[in-house]
Amino acid sequence: MLDLSDALRAEWTEFLLTEAQIWLTVFAFDTLRYLIGAGTVSIVLYVLLKQWSEGRRIQTRRTSRADIRREVTYSLLTTSVYASVALFTVAAMERGWLKNYESFSEHGITYGVISLPLLLVLHDTYFYWVHRAMHHPALFRWTHRVHHLSRTPSPWAAYSFAPMEALAMALFMPIMLALIPLHGLVIFVFLSFMILRNAMGHSGVEFHHREWVDSPMDFMTTTTHHDMHHQKFSGNFGLYFTWWDRWMGTELSGYKEAFRRAAGEDNLKNIGNRQPY
Numbered sequence: 001m002l003d004l005s006d007a008l009r010a011e012w013t014e015f016l017l018t019e020a021q022i023w024l025t026v027f028a029f030d031t032l033r034y035l036i037g038a039g040t041v042s043i044v045l046y047v048l049l050k051q052w053s054e055g056r057r058i059q060t061r062r063t064s065r066a067d068i069r070r071e072v073t074y075s076l077l078t079t080s081v082y083a084s085v086a087l088f089t090v091a092a093m094e095r096g097w098l099k100n101y102e103s104f105s106e107h108g109i110t111y112g113v114i115s116l117p118l119l120l121v122l123h124d125t126y127f128y129w130v131h132r133a134m135h136h137p138a139l140f141r142w143t144h145r146v147h148h149l150s151r152t153p154s155p156w157a158a159y160s161f162a163p164m165e166a167l168a169m170a171l172f173m174p175i176m177l178a179l180i181p182l183h184g185l186v187i188f189v190f191l192s193f194m195i196l197r198n199a200m201g202h203s204g205v206e207f208h209h210r211e212w213v214d215s216p217m218d219f220m221t222t223t224t225h226h227d228m229h230h231q232k233f234s235g236n237f238g239l240y241f242t243w244w245d246r247w248m249g250t251e252l253s254g255y256k257e258a259f260r261r262a263a264g265e266d267n268l269k270n271i272g273n274r275q276p277y
């Protein structure tokens, strides 16, 4: 006959196996998303478009191998933090505490479509304020210092965070799921866009059209926007959009000039004497 302790042990074993399965699945999914995102940007900009990219380098300094090794190591630590947070998110979903849904008919296709840009705007807001808070001297050392070890970032810096920063970033998704209904496909597209945009923003190559900052598209950030943040620390805290930095007066001076310098037509001729700003 099975006594109580055997039954409890069997229950615990099953619980731990399920948790390990969820953890490994999310870790594999997020790591793969990171490797594909950073890998694609690296191959396109540094191999396929090498010559073009050389003319659009923002900094004269180059990312070292040690930088890339550190960026990949911390990024893998970050995806393991994401997988750990996912254990709690899945548990909350199973209890019906979160607003995830499976059929677009539940909230209508219009809401389904609108929820994607809405998520981007909310993520940009969350990122701006959490990022700015992490730059406070009381928080910087144990939250955000690791990310800023990359003075000349590469696409592999996309998830190069200390565990506390990774935790702050991971909490965005469960917070959103507690507040607004989100379809699984919308979350997938959002996460894919996020890693790609993130890897592009750390690439050190200004691939946006040279008239970008003088066009209506200026509301979206460029590589130069975030690259300047890695060089100067004191502004350009936004992720996708330039709104918050402009409203809060934290856009770094000389941003547009630096962009024009990196994206200018005559870059190929000036590559040898580029002045770092």
Ligand SMILES: [Zn+2]
Pocket (backbone or CB within 6 Å): 147, 153, 157, 202, 226, 230
């Ligand atoms: Zn960064």
Ligand SMILES: [Zn+2]
Pocket (backbone or CB within 6 Å): 131, 135, 144, 148, 229, 233
């Ligand atoms: Zn920062």
